Amino acid sequence: MNLFCYQLKQAYLSLKQKPIFVLSVVSTMGVTLGALLCVLTLAYVMLIKPLPYPDQERLYNVEHQLISNENAIDGRAFTYPNLMHLYNQQSLFEQSVLMYVDGGVITSLPSEPMVAISFITPQWFSLFSAKMAIGRGFEESEKVNSYNPVAVLTYETWQNKFNGDINVLEKSLTLSGNNYRIIGVLAENNIEAPLAGAGFKTELYLPWDYNSVSERERKRWGNDDSGLIYVGKLNKQYAEYSKPQIDQILTKVVNENWQSKVSGHDFFKNWSIVLETQTLKSFIVSDGERSVYLLLIGSLGLLFIACANIANLFVSRTVERQQQLAISAAVGASKAQLFRNILAETGLLMFAAILLAQVVIFVGFSVLQYYLGDFLPRIDELELSAFSFSVSILLLILLTLTFSHLCLKMINYHALNATLQSGGKGIGIQVSKRVRNILISSQIATATALVFINVVLYKDASELVNQPLGYQTNNITSVVLALPNVESEIKAQKLTALKAELLAHPKIKKVSQAMRPTGFGTLALTASETDNRYTVLGKDIDDQYFSMLKQAIIEGDNFSAADIKDNRSVMIVNDIFARKLAPNGSAIGFKFKNGVEVIGVVKSINMPGIQRIDARFYYPASLARNMLLIDQHQGQIFNRDEMIEVMKSVDKKLSLFTFTSLNEYKDRRLFSSVTTAVTTLVLAILTLLLSGLGLYGILNYSSQMRRFEIGTRMAIGAKGKDIVSLVFKDNAGALGIGLAVSFIVLLVLYLGFSDSLSAYVNVELLPLFILTLGAISLLSALACYVPLRPFIKNPVIHALKVSE
């Protein structure tokens, strides 16, 4: 033990003399290990760690699938009556939770803040083991159809919107004209199950009865709504049931009832309902799983390259230490003692790297939570934990032993003594040409594969970011209003007055009564002549919409003011839908069974961040529609406060729900693509840099080992170009093998994941692949040339000298 402490002390003193070496090893390994540990912890939290709810293995999400007469899944969301039927009639689950998410404006607060609302049934509190800071959660008194107007705040809402008022209980808040009595505040450490997607953070909980699904929609058996969520806890007695059994039982409950309810509708002839369960854990992580695996592959690739680089540094360091090791051997150190000597130094370095990695993890978690919180579920649960600590220790031990073993392998113990007698020409410590070539090939294979994958992802993401949208976003703001609960006609009057006031504002050029251009609902249509059925995305707009957004009408007419005013049965379709309706002719005049006629064809728009273009149609909006688009004059900014001022001048009861520019919507939708583009570009550059450093390290070491040979060749007449050509030829084999291996790896990846990758792989990638090969080859050529420069650009004697 004393000897090992002594060796640790000696290792520390020795490393103090080599700050650049220490900095290179600790920074490279610290950052790379930090990144890997971040991703590993993320993978653990998302894929392995149990959900923080009691009996989480018995929690299931139920998906409602609408199966068309062609046996295709037409929709994956519940219809309201089916959801309620399942809730009331099923017996598989001992507890069931219904949830619907929406937003609302708390008009009783002076700032009229918009809040994210979850409408839930009472068992939500026990199912998710919700702890209360004060008050109570929903109980029997808030069961379905009780219509008890109460509210529960989240801790953040209590603190931020109610200033942590200790007397908040029994106070009331007003939403959409309804008053709710506050009965509880959730505890600070409550972990919300991300049922409505990773980005949705509930601020206010209201009883299920008050969800914003309209009375009309609550009775429609054919209209699904993606906001409707069902989670159940499987009864213990059914715990042994297989998933198909559970699905079958639930499907039977809903489908039979549904069939009887829609039997009078021709549209749903031969349609059916299938319910499919998924454990809550896999439901929550489903979308994020692919991202986590991609991150894992990326960070493992980076670690591999970093390890190869650091291995090269350790190789050089061992060569550098050969005199010291030779003296130790000469005075009686055994091979095991030399190993402990090396182990002490390597261990110290890896320990420092792991410490740095903890800082990187800490920062990494914050970065992940900040940037990916809206995209990856459970990211709030990331923290320095027993898991990250254990993996850190494991990596510390593994890397220390690996690098120490590598150094030891280089030492020819019996030749060390000869080192002392040979003027230090390096016969005691050597890395075989085979090992060097393996290092070069593996470095090149990893770098080529990683760079190519990143470049492909970058190309895909940047194409999405840069694709023309086909509509104007500059200077246009999308507004959603919270209207008082009054008759439609009164709403229409208020909105007409508001539009007039807005148009009179000097900053405003145009106003359209419509939702933002990316917002669509799904509607079912049946052709009147052919009985063909269509499930298409549609939205309601006014006559100003297309001209404001500069979306071109390519055939027929726009809506007239009279079409809007009289709510006429007309529609405008996009060119995709027009081709579906009339593949060989004009869609103008096409009629549907509900009496609606196509009067115009408009050019399709691209949704930001989505490559696919769907069939869509537009129909006249009601004058009571609570959504506006406001086009401002060039250089003018009409802000939220000005909007509120105009609204209040029309009616004090009007509230502003959202006020967001189209550019902001576009940026939000493109966030994922922009993040991918930036991340992949950075990763590609980082990979090139790291592998460049690694290759330089190996080839520099290789050149140092060959300096006498190089010197001799030059002494007998070889020119600089002869030496460069010799080294290039010597390494061409390793380069070729590396490139071939990378090609095989990519091919295996493609064949293994062809379903997921087919969207990315096409003939256009060939130039990219050639470009990647070119970049890696150039990098390798540079890595070959740079270490030779000191030899070929100086008199030959420099290469022939024993030490420089």
Next chain:
Amino acid sequence: MSTAILLLKNIGKIFETEELETHALKSINLTVNKGDYVSISGPSGCGKSTLLSIMGLLDVSSSGEYFIEGVNVTDLSLDQAAEVRNAKIGFIFQSFNLIDELSVFDNVALPLRYHADKPNNATIKKRVIECLEKVGLSHRISHKPNQLSGGQQQRVAIARALVANPAVLLVDEPTGNLDSKSADQVMDVLDQLNKAGTTICMVTHDPRYADMARTKVQLLDGAILQAPVAKMVG
């Protein structure tokens, strides 16, 4: 009248560091004529090897002028110097400097591979065998250097130095890494080559071998101690 193969005029060499300036060679004047056998000797650190490096265009002088066969080679570019070394100079190093991965044949053929005339393989083979025969190693043509004794390795190095028909052989401590028997054999080979007309300039600190040369140059502290002394032959 003798023809000067190598002519050094006031050659000086200064090694500079941030703190120190070392005059390794001071105004060296030396002529090596065709057919000469010159030994350069002196104590350790006197500048013998530095002088040989400059004579072999492995290093550049800090001052003075240097001529090989009447051509001023003082300021040649690195590539020009490589061509001159290949065509005019044969090197023999103390530690042989053979390339372990190459066979004896390939080691000896190496200077011809870099030769400006680009001789064909048949010419190279003929020439290599001739040179190996001169040093008595034609039967070791396929061996690798590490399969040979030290003396044999040095003889291979001599064959390599001869293969491109150089104007002069520059020899640096040829026996430094050899036992006395092998050393004697190597010196015999050099003696035979000189007698056959090869010009040799040799650095050695062994007085016995220095005496074998016809002209002896003594160096001390970077300067020639006395005018070259020519030994009477015959």
